[in-house]
Amino acid sequence: MSKSRPTYSPLYLDKTGKRHLIVCDTAEIPADALADGVTPDMFDERWTIAGHSKAIPGTERGAVADHEFRSMNHMLIALRRRLGEEKMGFRLYAVGAEGFLWEVRTAAIAVGMGGGEVQLNQVGSQARRVFCNHCRTITEGVTTNIVECAGCGAHLFVRDHFSRRLNAFAGFQVDAEEPGDIPEIEEIYR
Amino acid sequence: MIRHDPLMLRVSRIESLSPTLRRIILKSANGEPLPVAGPGAHLSLTLASPKKVYRNSYSVVSFSGDHYELIVRRVEDSRGGSAFVHENLKEGDLLPSTVPLNLFPIQVGSRKRLLIGGGIGVTPLLSFAKVLQESGDRFEMHQFVREDEKEVFENLVQGVGSKNIHIHTRRPKDGEIQALLEEQPLGTSIYMCGPDGLMAAVDEAAEALGWPENHVHREVFGAAGGKPFKAKLAKSGCELEVGENQSLLEAIEEAGVPINSLCRGGACGECMTSLLEGDPEHRDHFLNKEEKESGKLIMPCVSRAKSAQLVLDI
Structure with a gap:
């Protein structure tokens, strides 16, 4: 396994922090995303993604501990705004698919949060976002070892090289040397 | 050991800012360009007073290409270095110095x-x-x-x-x-x-x-002295007296026992030494809590003894 590939572990409550917000890309925070003895109610706030158009997050910060969002983008807008207003002592936790985790991490880095203030744990689908090294398009939801680029149609070999900045795995054309010589395509990232 | 070619500097100007503060402008003694000093950098100067040679570190307040600006406070319980700068140092004097070292750089990524x-x-x-x-x-x-x-x-x-x-x-x-x-x-x-x-x-x-x-x-200043104590150097077979205005590192150097050092202020870790016996008084900011509690390591540039004697593995 390459060094760029992030590793994840169950989230523990960092007691050195003073305020704790956990964000999750599904409607329920999966219990196995949290370390033994840690439960969602230990966090001051829980933000989840309901995935339907009736979800309305509360507007009063801190007044309600649970907020539901329509989508990841809907949540990220609120999260960026919130991080911009937060003070030191705040801790952020994210649970979900890898693409979601690194969107959250990027928002945290943008406000100067360090590695110790953010915890990430991958749960659910192992599907990858794949960055085409040739046309720079990102292909979403890739579960196979080789994928046809959504931008240029090249058959990309999905590497284990993960870019935190691009939030994607690197993909390069598998048949560049011998056009048309494409190995067997297998589903390996479910 | 980290070694840097010494820099020869000339005191270009001395300005009294207050009874205890002096601004010192240092230029290259041979006219060659000076190494860049970024924010947070310091120079370790060799101050040769008639009595003793001091090596003191001072932050570079500004660097403008052809000179370093330092501000030196005369401290009451000075080990002698700052008193020398205030009483003896004159414009035109030559001062050997390290190149600028930086143990206190501005980190990127902060908002x-x-x-x-x-x-x-x-x-x-x-x-x-x-x-x-x-x-x-x-x-x-x-x-x-x-x-x-x-x-x-x-x-x-x-x-x-x-x-x-x-x-x-x-x-x-x-x-x-x-x-x-x-x-x-x-x-x-x-x-x-x-x-x-x-x-x-x-x-x-x-x-x-x-x-x-x-x-x-x-940024940590070199700590002042404390109670005198004895130090035994196990490998070199020396026994030293560490005076109240002297650091353990200085005593080891005076005894002629080779020891690495860099910041001389408990920050860089270069002089870290194994401790065999004795109760250390840790004053550094390099060792973590567990290392300090283990009592097996000491930073002789700033740390001293609670017990009457320390035994070092050098």
Whole structure:
């Protein structure tokens, strides 16, 4: 396994922090995303993604501990705004698919949060976002070892090289040397 | 051992800022270009007084291509270095120095820097404030000084031209540091330099408010002396007396036993030595809590003994 590939572990409550917000890309925070003895109610706030158009997050910060969002983008807008207003002592936790985790991490880095203030744990689908090294398009939801680029149609070999900045795995054309010589395509990232 | 070719500097100008503060301008003795000193860098000068040779580290307040600016405080219980600078150093004198070393650099990636200084601890922070002001990066500086030095410090910071520098002519009041830290946005880093009491108060408030340790940076002055004690060097078979105005490192050097050193202020870890016996009084900021409690390592540049004797594995 390459060094760029992030590793994840169950989230523990960092007691050195003073305020704790956990964000999750599904409607329920999966219990196995949290370390033994840690439960969602230990966090001051829980933000989840309901995935339907009736979800309305509360507007009063801190007044309600649970907020539901329509989508990841809907949540990220609120999260960026919130991080911009937060003070030191705040801790952020994210649970979900890898693409979601690194969107959250990027928002945290943008406000100067360090590695110790953010915890990430991958749960659910192992599907990858794949960055085409040739046309720079990102292909979403890739579960196979080789994928046809959504931008240029090249058959990309999905590497284990993960870019935190691009939030994607690197993909390069598998048949560049011998056009048309494409190995067997297998589903390996479910 | 980290070795750097010594730099030969000439004292180009000495300016008295107050009865205890001198500004020293150092230029290259041979006219060659000087190595760059970034914000937070220091020079370790070799000060050869008639009695003794001192090696003292001073922050570079500014670097302008052809000179380094230092500000040196004459301290009451000086081991002799700062007294030498105030009494004996003259314009035109030659001073051997290390190249600029930096153990207190500005880290990238912070959204805001909070600079907290006490007294002469202003020197590295001034170098920061100048650079941050020029780059337009967000910062806020709080400098605590004695009432009678208000004007001197106001003049020092005036050159920076920032409204974000606050001079307080007193010690921090109870809860003041806590209140200051409480209002800092996410992504703030602290850079502090000043008396131990001030830095301990900042550490305490930062910990209580949940600041991660790596958001709190400090510059440490070489600690002054303490009670005399004996040191036995197991491998070289020497027994030393460490005087009250002398560091363990200096005593080892005087005995002619080779030992590495760099910052001479308990920050860099270069002089770390194995301890075989004795109860150390740790004054460094390099060893972590567990290492200090283990009693197996010591930083002889600043740390001393609680017991009558220490036995070192050198």
